Amino acid sequence: MARDDELLDNWWDDAFSGPVSFMRFKFSKDLENADIAVLGVPYDLGTTNRPGARFGPRAMREQSTLTGEFEYGLWPWDYHIAEHHKVIDYGDICNFVGYPERMTDALQKTVDEILASDTACFSMGGDHFISLPLLRSHVKKFGPLALIHFDAHSDTWVDEDYNHGTMFYHAIKEGLIDTKHSIQVGLRTPNPETHGIEIIFADELDEMKASEVAERIKKRVGNNNAYLTFDIDFLDPAYAPGTGTPVSGGPSVIKGRNILKALAGLNIVGGDLVEIAPAYDPIGNITAVAGATLGGDILYLISEALRR
Numbered sequence: 001m002a003r004d005d006e007l008l009d010n011w012w013d014d015a016f017s018g019p020v021s022f023m024r025f026k027f028s029k030d031l032e033n034a035d036i037a038v039l040g041v042p043y044d045l046g047t048t049n050r051p052g053a054r055f056g057p058r059a060m061r062e063q064s065t066l067t068g069e070f071e072y073g074l075w076p077w078d079y080h081i082a083e084h085h086k087v088i089d090y091g092d093i094c095n096f097v098g099y100p101e102r103m104t105d106a107l108q109k110t111v112d113e114i115l116a117s118d119t120a121c122f123s124m125g126g127d128h129f130i131s132l133p134l135l136r137s138h139v140k141k142f143g144p145l146a147l148i149h150f151d152a153h154s155d156t157w158v159d160e161d162y163n164h165g166t167m168f169y170h171a172i173k174e175g176l177i178d179t180k181h182s183i184q185v186g187l188r189t190p191n192p193e194t195h196g197i198e199i200i201f202a203d204e205l206d207e208m209k210a211s212e213v214a215e216r217i218k219k220r221v222g223n224n225n226a227y228l229t230f231d232i233d234f235l236d237p238a239y240a241p242g243t244g245t246p247v248s249g250g251p252s253v254i255k256g257r258n259i260l261k262a263l264a265g266l267n268i269v270g271g272d273l274v275e276i277a278p279a280y281d282p283i284g285n286i287t288a289v290a291g292a293t294l295g296g297d298i299l300y301l302i303s304e305a306l307r308r
């Protein structure tokens, strides 16, 4: 837990120049000198509709050079994470084109190593299937976890196939998720089986203040160790059109950010942000800008939890 003076003293002053690492944290594999690792998982063979999330990590990094532009940190957080923690951009997991089963093994092995060195991990997808191997690694270290899940879809379809709509069913079946302390937020698609997880559907969410949503999540999760997973299609397609399975009628970016900010204090041991497929952005990298911002918020939540 050390202040990262090197980063804070040598700031890149232009968002459009310099290395494209997540929020300007340095590329490194040195886990001994890191508190949090940011990991890209450019995998999209688990998609059931439009592919393209393999370009998500790169798009998030590129847009994060603006959200991470200031040595003062990411608004509305009133500090820079580097004042408390050394964060590294660990690069991407790769080498599995045409061999999806290799991704699962490579991702688990890498995240096992990261967590074994007492470094926390924030991952950028990739499609949502990557959360299954990520959960397996986190549960190996922490035991079954409360899941805080932002999404338009439940991703708990009872189906023995492995894809980005079934991985939380498999996670429940594998005993990775502590369902009685888990909650899904923003769902607006059919969900025949809750598996005992609490759900705030999108219609109810729209009627609630962000602070009320956060209170419901905090009450459900309590002091338990939690994993936070954020599918960018939680947002309305007006804010996040660049994704594989968009669903109309979702919340805004600021609603999502206000909920996340209010979750500070929870024991969030790891997290991911997934499903950005930048090719479907009509113009201006809308979805990746949202993802880089919300991803920054999740990084702050992990940092906040480490400080407790």
Ligand SMILES: [Mn+2]
Residues within 6 Å of the ligand: 151, 152, 153, 231, 233, 234, 245
């Ligand atoms: Mn989804």
